[in-house]
Amino acid sequence: MKIAVIPARGGSKRIPRKNIREFCGKPIIAYSIQAALETGLFDQVVVSTDDDEIATVASQFGAAVPFMRPKEIADDFTGTNAVVKHAVDWFIARNHDVTHVCCIYATAPLIQPRFIRQGHDILFASDAAFAFSVTDYSFPIQRAVRLGPDGRVDALYPEHRMTRSQDLEPAYHDAGQFYWGTARAYLDDVPLFSPRSIGVVLPRALVQDIDTLEDWELAEFMYRAANGR
Numbered sequence: 001m002k003i004a005v006i007p008a009r010g011g012s013k014r015i016p017r018k019n020i021r022e023f024c025g026k027p028i029i030a031y032s033i034q035a036a037l038e039t040g041l042f043d044q045v046v047v048s049t050d051d052d053e054i055a056t057v058a059s060q061f062g063a064a065v066p067f068m069r070p071k072e073i074a075d076d077f078t079g080t081n082a083v084v085k086h087a088v089d090w091f092i093a094r095n096h097d098v099t100h101v102c103c104i105y106a107t108a109p110l111i112q113p114r115f116i117r118q119g120h121d122i123l124f125a126s127d128a129a130f131a132f133s134v135t136d137y138s139f140p141i142q143r144a145v146r147l148g149p150d151g152r153v154d155a156l157y158p159e160h161r162m163t164r165s166q167d168l169e170p171a172y173h174d175a176g177q178f179y180w181g182t183a184r185a186y187l188d189d190v191p192l193f194s195p196r197s198i199g200v201v202l203p204r205a206l207v208q209d210i211d212t213l214e215d216w217e218l219a220e221f222m223y224r225a226a227n228g229r
Helices: 028-039 052-060 080-093 113-124 183-187 213-226
Strands: 002-007 044-048 100-104 130-136 145-147 153-155 172-182 197-201
Touching: 002 028, 002 080, 028 044, 028 052, 028 100, 028 113, 044 052, 044 080, 080 100, 080 183, 100 113, 100 183, 113 130, 113 172, 113 197, 172 183, 172 197
Parallel strands: 002 044, 002 100, 130 197
Antiparallel strands: 100 172, 130 172, 145 153
């Protein structure tokens, strides 16, 4: 059994009601639900929430909400892995043989089904524990600088002060969209950032973290640009 788990607690503070706030015409969580459903890969697309309104919205867009998330894993300090493990344990306790899980973030409106499928195919063709979305930095991190207390500049990597940018190794970061993994890897708390994971590279134009209202506005601009609106 393959399941998608979309964590969506109700207590977002920086952007209130973030997971169901309207984004370009519909609740932002709808984009993640619909992308997961469109792949045709999952036996269940599950939203894990502690919030009745989020549960209602998720159900309206086709997700299953077979349980409400317990309060002890719905606070500001609970990591994503604990939420996924709870969902896997819930299905296993009801005699479902969960083999693979894809955690999809609720605030990933730029997500595309083709990349979720690509992550699936990469994971299944390997012996990796995880395959998750990454993208490259737009500027070489080896040329990063720090600012001292007086605003003066110093190189973070002084050995690369004079290195040509085209000679520097590309660097990537978590794109914050989806995390395919074996159920066993989630249950065993296998580290995500390790050689047991494979990166699924996304175009930078489809990646935007959303933590502030400024991020939100930029993501809407990117979505409209990507979709010709």
